[in-house]
Structure formats: C-alpha cells, structure tokens
Amino acid sequence: MPELSPTPKRRGRLPRFLAAFVVLCAVAGYLVVQYVTGGGGAPGCKVVSGKGDGMTYEFTPEQAVNAATITAVGTGRGMPERAVTIALATALQESGLRNIEHGDRDSLGLFQQRPSQGWGKPEEILDPTYSADIFYAHLAKVTDYQDLPLTVAAQRVQRSGFPSAYAKHEQDAKILAAALTGQSAATLTxxxxxxxxxxxxxxxxxxxxxxxxxxxxxxxxxxxxxxxxxxxxxxxxxxxxxxxxxxxxxxxxxxxxxxxxxxxxxxxxxxxxxxxxxxxxxxxxxxxxxxxxxxxxxxxxxxxxxxxxxxxxxxxxxxxxxxxxxx
Structure with a gap:
C-alpha cells in the first residue's frame, strides 16, 4: 500500500497556526487596554465638562483616587489649576494614572520618576502624595510654565524621550482638573x-x-x-x-x-x-x-x-x- 501524502497534515497546521496567532493578538490587545485604563474592568467613574461642550472622560476608580490625590497636593501647595492640568496630563501619559512598580529602567510610580536621577527613594516615589509633591516642586521652577504649551512645560520637568506625547492628554486633564479643583460643580461621578x-x-x-x-x-x-x-x-x-x-x-x-x-x-x-x-x-x-x-x-x-x-x-x-x- 502506498504511503499517504503528508500534504493534508501541513495544510491543517496553517489554520491552526493562524487561529493561535489571532488568539495571541487578542490577549495582547486585552493586556494593552488593561494597562492603559488601569485594569479592574470597565471604567466606573466619569467626569463631564462644566462648559457644556459635551466633553467627557471615563476612567477607573483606581485612576480616580490617584487623580484626586495629585489635585489635592497641588492645591495644597497653592498651585493654580493650570499646574494641576499639567500634572494630570503627565501622569496620564507616564502611567495611565496608575501607581505602577515598574517602567523604563528604574522608573516608578505615577510620574515614572527615577531614583537614580535624584527623584527620591523607591518607597518615596511609590507614595502618590510624595511623587505628586516633588513633581510640583520641579514644575514651580519652570519659568512662566503657565504660559507654555502643556507638553513643553511637562517635558521640562520630565525630560522624556517622547516630548510631544503629553499633548494628547490635555483635554482629558483639563476637565479632570476643573472637577477635582472644584472649579466645575457636580461634574464628577x-x-x-x-x-x-x-x-x-x-x-x-x-x-x-x-x-x-x-x-x-x-x-x-x-x-x-x-x-x-x-x-x-x-x-x-x-x-x-x-x-x-x-x-x-x-x-x-x-x-x-x-x-x-x-x-x-x-x-x-x-x-x-x-x-x-x-x-x-x-x-x-x-x-x-x-x-x-x-x-x-x-x-x-x-x-x-x-x-x-x-x-x-x-x-x-x-x-x-x-x-x-x-x-
């Protein structure tokens, strides 16, 4: 009896490989979404613009806690709403408003600050109150930061390898700052x-x-x-x-x-x-x-x-x- 051709087996492997690749991509996409949104399922919080322009931002309870802390530290320092907006946009870009224990090289926390660059000890940087406070301390030293484009002001503090990335978070940070500083009433739920x-x-x-x-x-x-x-x-x-x-x-x-x-x-x-x-x-x-x-x-x-x-x-x-x- 002649041997069966191996071709059908090889043909069967391709669909299985493609199916596995699709599953892998789906899992990777899910993990990316979880990283960006802070995980924990669907967003449980929402802020709306107090200007009646229809702008909204949805985020997770974890992100809400961190955003509220960043804002409280800023207003406690006497920083204006613009400074809070810059800080929130920076944290959105650097960590997705999550207090993460990893990052590029030794970067840590909400603002991905590096102990090796003098931002503090790891345990200090992982304290959201400390990390927000030291961010504002550096921002306050930036000449005329309120008049600078947000991405320029943030970059002069962060020295990031992606200096223009902060700009994409400006609108979300603005409505977050307006609510969390109390400038917009009854807009955060x-x-x-x-x-x-x-x-x-x-x-x-x-x-x-x-x-x-x-x-x-x-x-x-x-x-x-x-x-x-x-x-x-x-x-x-x-x-x-x-x-x-x-x-x-x-x-x-x-x-x-x-x-x-x-x-x-x-x-x-x-x-x-x-x-x-x-x-x-x-x-x-x-x-x-x-x-x-x-x-x-x-x-x-x-x-x-x-x-x-x-x-x-x-x-x-x-x-x-x-x-x-x-x-």
Whole structure:
C-alpha cells in the first residue's frame, strides 16, 4: 500500500497556526487596554465638562483616587489649576494614572520618576502624595510654565524621550482638573462599587483626607469630631463623625495656601468630588454638598438635588460637606 501524502497534515497546521496567532493578538490587545485604563474592568467613574461642550472622560476608580490625590497636593501647595492640568496630563501619559512598580529602567510610580536621577527613594516615589509633591516642586521652577504649551512645560520637568506625547492628554486633564479643583460643580461621578480589600468607615475617610490634604491644611478650619450623639466636640485633623457612626461631617477649610485665591465653593466641591473619587476605595455611600447629593449605585450615579435631613449639604450651606460611609 502506498504511503499517504503528508500534504493534508501541513495544510491543517496553517489554520491552526493562524487561529493561535489571532488568539495571541487578542490577549495582547486585552493586556494593552488593561494597562492603559488601569485594569479592574470597565471604567466606573466619569467626569463631564462644566462648559457644556459635551466633553467627557471615563476612567477607573483606581485612576480616580490617584487623580484626586495629585489635585489635592497641588492645591495644597497653592498651585493654580493650570499646574494641576499639567500634572494630570503627565501622569496620564507616564502611567495611565496608575501607581505602577515598574517602567523604563528604574522608573516608578505615577510620574515614572527615577531614583537614580535624584527623584527620591523607591518607597518615596511609590507614595502618590510624595511623587505628586516633588513633581510640583520641579514644575514651580519652570519659568512662566503657565504660559507654555502643556507638553513643553511637562517635558521640562520630565525630560522624556517622547516630548510631544503629553499633548494628547490635555483635554482629558483639563476637565479632570476643573472637577477635582472644584472649579466645575457636580461634574464628577462614580458607580461606587466597593472592593473587599479596601479600607472602610469614617476613620479610613479621615486618614485619607489627612494623607491627601495634610493635617496642617485642615486643622485651622476648626473641624471637630463629635463622636456619639451629645458628646463634646474635640479638635480633629479633618472631620466630625455623626452619632450613627457612619457620617463624616467635614467643615470646608478657609484658604490656607498663600496666593491660591480659591473660593469657598470651589474648596467645597473639591472635597465633595474627592469623596466621590474615593468612594470605591473607602466604601463611601453618599456625599452631600451645596444642595446636591451623590449616592453610590444610582442610575448613572448623578448628582441630584437634595441633602441630609440635618440641613448640611443644603443649597445655602457651602461650609459643610457630609460624607456617609457604607459601614
């Protein structure tokens, strides 16, 4: 009996090879998307332009926390909104607003700063508060940075091998900065999906506030911790906890950073948006300010008219932000 031709086997290998190649490409594409968006599934947060031009940006809870930290550090330094926009655009390009532990050579963190280039120790650079602060410190030394094109200002700090890459993130960074500095009211929302590994409760909220805004920035505002109902208020770093054990009542601090020139309303909306950005991480259920309320899990998680029954968060109250945790 003659031997069978090997040709059919060879023909069968080609489709299998092509199929495997398609699967490999799909996996690679998925990993790239996860890297760019920060992973964790579909974006759970959204910011809309306060100018009514229809511009929006969707991002993940992880990115929201980091963006809120970068903004808080900048306003705490008295940096203008333009500086925050530059910082956010830089972090979007360098890390996708993710605090990553790898990068080109020894680059680390939100801004891919290098210990070998004098940016700090690895553990410092991986602290978002530190990395944002040292970025602003370098940006402040750039002459007339507010008047420079964003990509030029960012490049003079970063010294990147891709100096024009920052420009593509400018529009997203602008609407993020407007919301997170409080310049645009009720424009940032999140689904507020909780994670099992995240911190929770009023104490976690107070710790995170002190981390991002600094105790020195919040103490002069006269914020208090009231504890159980009827107790005597005592000084606190950031907020007051209501009798239900789940509510943080935060007094909007007066201006503390020299030359910042921000209104009470802007500072209030910054704190309210900060709370929403941290909703998943800190198990925050509701946030009220200036007659508007955000609640986790509602359709589109929009800010809606209304406040707490006590009056905090009503339209006339611009001095109090009320944060209610899920536990």
């Amino acid at each position: 999140c689904e507020g999906r909780q994670t099992a590994t995240s911190a929770a409760g009023p104490e976690a909220v107070r710790s995170a506030l002190a981390r991002d805004f600094g105790r020195d920035a919040l103490e002069p505002a006269g914020a208090v911790v009231s504890g159980a109902a009827g107790s005597t208020p005592t000084p606190s770093a950031s907020a007051g906890s209501g009798g239900d054990g789940r509510t943080v009542t935060l007094s909007v601090p007066e201006e503390t950073a020299p030359g910042a020139g921000r209104s009470l309303r802007e500072r209030g909306w910054q704190l309210a948006h900060w709370a929403v950005a941290n909703a998943s991480a800190l198990h925050i259920d509701r946030v009220s300010y200036g007659g508007r309320q955000w609640a986790a899990g509602n359709t589109n998680s929009q800010w809606r008219p209304g406040g707490e029954a006590s009056g905090a968060g009503t339209a006339k109250d611009t001095r109090t932000v009320r944060i209610v945790t899920a536990q």
